[in-house]
Amino acid sequence: MQPIFTMQYGEFAVADYLSKKIKGTSVFIPASAQEKGIDLLLYRYDNGCNKANTIQVKMSRTYYNDKEDSGYPFYLWFNRFPVQQNANWYILVGIYAKYSDDVKNAGAKSTKWDTIMLAFTNKEMLQFMSEVKQRRDPTKDDKMFGFGFDSSKAIFQTRGCPENRDMSCYLIEKRIDEITHSFI
Template identity: 80%
Template sequence: MQPIFTMQYGEFAVADYLSKRLKGASIFIPASAQEKGIDLLLYRHDNGCNKSNTIQVKMSRTYYSEKANATYPYYLWFNRFPIQQNANWYILVGIYAKHPDDKSKGRAKSTVWDTIMLAFTNKEMALFMSEVKQKKDPTKDDRMFGFGFDSSKTIYQTRGYAEERDMSYYLIENRFEEISNSFI
């Protein structure tokens, strides 16, 4: 009998991204889905010490806006979630199909998929969640939050905050050095 192992695509995307870029580190995947707050474990052996980081991954499908007056062509939506104290990092993942500019006979020649990821420390995610409020009544928590983007270089929070705000700082590409240096 062959062993069978599966994992969520969001977790795979984060593990793939980090494993290709983190030098001298390994990525472990818990065999049990019962461990709250840990989807991935980053590990590095450094000067005789075992160092690690735990990662919680949340994923959203991408919603497309076909409206001509839409601010962004792509949107991600996440349900509010409790913060797990054992997660060092939270990574929010969205996968989207790029709309090709070159179309023939009204059909795309091929679909090109891309992934966008936002990385927050545990403390940053706790603060972020405390700020997720309804636009129409900022005294009440919103049950969801969302982001809009038109490329993988900039992203804006579009739901869960009083006004739209630039969240591009949190793109994983912009946080990679910090992730790489944050082993405990």
């Protein structure tokens, strides 16, 4: 019998990104999908000590908006979720197609895929989830939250908050040094 192993694309994208950006680390994947709160383990052996970060990955498909006057061309939507205590980091992932500016001649060859990721510490995610409120009634929790963006350099929370707010400081590119130095 041949072994079969599969994983969600979001988890693969995070594992691939972290293994390329943080030298001297390995990414482990739990063999059991039943492990609550942990999708990946980022591991480093440092000065005779085993050090690790546990990572929870959440992924959204990308929703496209082709109306030029309505905000952002790309949107991510997530269901509200409980924050697990055993996850050191939460990484929210979206994959989207960047099309050629030449729409008439755009085809499969002119489509480039890109990934956008937001990284939150456990404490930050707890705070974020406590702030996910309905726009029409900010005293009530919203069951979803979402983000709008037009490139991988800036992203804004568009649902689950009273008004759009810049979340670009949570882009994984801007947090990689913090992740690198956060091993316990």
